[in-house]
Amino acid sequence: MGALVGHRSEDLDGLLCGWVNRGLAMGEGMLFLGQLDANVVALDIKTGTEVWKTPIEDWRNGYGITSAPLYFDGIVYSGITGGEFGVRGRLTALDAKTGKIVWRWYTLPGPGEFGADTWPAGTDHSMRGGATIWNTPALDPELGLIYFVTGNCGPDFDGSMREGDNLFCASIVALKAKTGEYAWHFQEVHHDIWDYDAVSPVVLFDTVINGQPRKGIAEAGKTGWVYILDRTNGKPLIGIEEKAVPQEPRQKTAKTQPYPVGDAVVPQCAQPFGDYEKAGCVFEPFWEEPVLVEPGVSGGTGWSPMPYSPDTGYFYVPGTIRTGAFVRYSGIYKHGQRYVAGSFASPIGSPMAGTFTAIASTTNRVAWQHQTPYRLGGSGGSMATAGGLVLRGEPDGNLVAVNAKDGAVLWKFQTGFGADAPAITYEIDGEQYIAIASGGNALQGSAYGDAVWAFSLKGQVNPLWPPPTLARVAGPGGPLAEGVAKVNIGFNNSEYTYFPARTKIKAGTTVTFTNVGDIPHTATAYQQGNWDTGALAKGETKEITFSEPGNYYYICTPHPWMYGQVIVE
Secondary structure, rough: OOOOOOHHHHHHHHOOOOOOOOEEEEOOEEEEEEEEOOOOEEEEOOOOOEEEEEEEHHHHOEOOOOOOOEOOOOOEEOOOOOOOOOHHHHHHHOOOOOEEEEEEEEEOOOOOOOOOHOOOOOHHHHHHHOOOOOOOEEEEEEOOEEEEOOOOOOOOOOOOOOOOOOOOOEEEEEEEOOOOEEEEEEEEOOOOOOOOOOOOOEEEEEEOOOEEEEEEEEEEEOOOOOOEOOOOOOOOOEEEEEOOOOOOHHHHHOOOEEEEEEOOOOOOOOOOOOOOOOOOOOOOOOOOEEEEEEEOOEEOOOOOOOOEOOOOOEEEEEEEOOOEEEEEEEOOOOOOOOOOEEEOOOOOOOOEEEEEEEEEEOOOEEEEEEOOOOOOOOOOOOOEOOEEEEEEOOOOOEEEEEEEOOOOEEEEEOOOOOOOOOOOEEEOEEEEEEEEEEOOOOOOOOOOOOEEEOOOOOOOOOOOOOOOOOOOOOOOOOEEOOOOOOOEEOHOOOOOOOOOOOOEOOOOOEEEEEEEEOOOOEEEOOOOOOOEEEOEEOOOOEEEEOOOOOEEEEEEEEEEEEEEHHHHH
């Protein structure tokens, strides 16, 4: 049961955010899953035989599916990815028996539709404005509503051509589950230019506020806040205030942004660093000179889920502390290619860390918090149990159990690899088990492996040795390309990138740097060595031979937020 059917793996290497599949759904004797090539597939649960396969879109247009579908009452619901490729997001409902599309709701309004007035009139910018659905929706059977969050606007870092709030980017949305009819929405970030997409799955919960029972919905954002709403109507349960924010007229920035009443789970102001001239707080705008902003794109809470305990009334929020250097440049939309019109990067050597925070659902205030030396906002989240525990996997390999009420660490077990998946619990013959997959995560930089651990009170298996220590300062990230000796600059319509960003070669290998972008770039040694390609115009190439073993970082001197790495053995 592969993630792809009928396509070479290299066909999709430039798409999406890596080779990711976040699970499946079950119902009516079938398993339902989404594929990277934008198909939803149903398999017979006993035999694995394909029952039906329905394309949601053509992957060549920049679309894919990484989330688990949701099954309910004869319908399979699936989101879609591709927010960095100039796509139009949508939620699709399919008949569980046949795979036929029942309805489809676009997250970007067409002309004359509700929300169209939040995009420039007379343009088609909303038709390639992103707002994809990265994670699995939630559904309230009693209310008959389905809820989901949407991703960033496109192009990510250039708002100059899309004046307005840009619905329904970076929003929580509720639809009628049977028909797809709009119910309500709440936009977390107006006119997003920071890639502050809403990607952590929504959480449905019931609570009591001011003596009144309320039906709640919450989502942990990249901004560092938890957004807590009434799921019947989308109104804030506790309070969210519109506040004035710094302006950049060329970016057509929104005059105000929503500020939830309560506490943020990560710092929201960047500290000065290196030669960067400006450092700002959340919603600080930028133009064509890099500006440090915190949280950065990968700060706050990303794809990680946030559980809720009805016993404590707390949300358990994973967070990443990481500064980003944001810059805008002129981008041209090219069908099926990256369309971001800017760049972000954490300066080499800038600190990275994490938080794990219990947030009270009735106040949005911190009940307790753990500080961690590694990022948690892009990991697998955690699980709250009826026994008063919260279990979380950590990128250092540990599965950790804490007291749900006060955060006291009660137990740790070393799995040997990055424990970046959520833990689960189940029961067999009256005995409770806990299980977690331990295999690492490229975005976290944790150790790769291939293990599933199951625990009970009768367990006898010993822990493994801990994996290597994780990076605590920023540098080139992503997969390590073994034996690759060709680096393209400005690859896939993404001007300020090296691809691959990290490569490992043998001593004596000659690496070829080619500028496939539109403006001059360099690859210049950073801290170690004195090599330099010099300025390469579009189409120009320079060869550099690496004779000695070592770890070689490099930057683009005109654009120092670009960086790469060559590891020489």
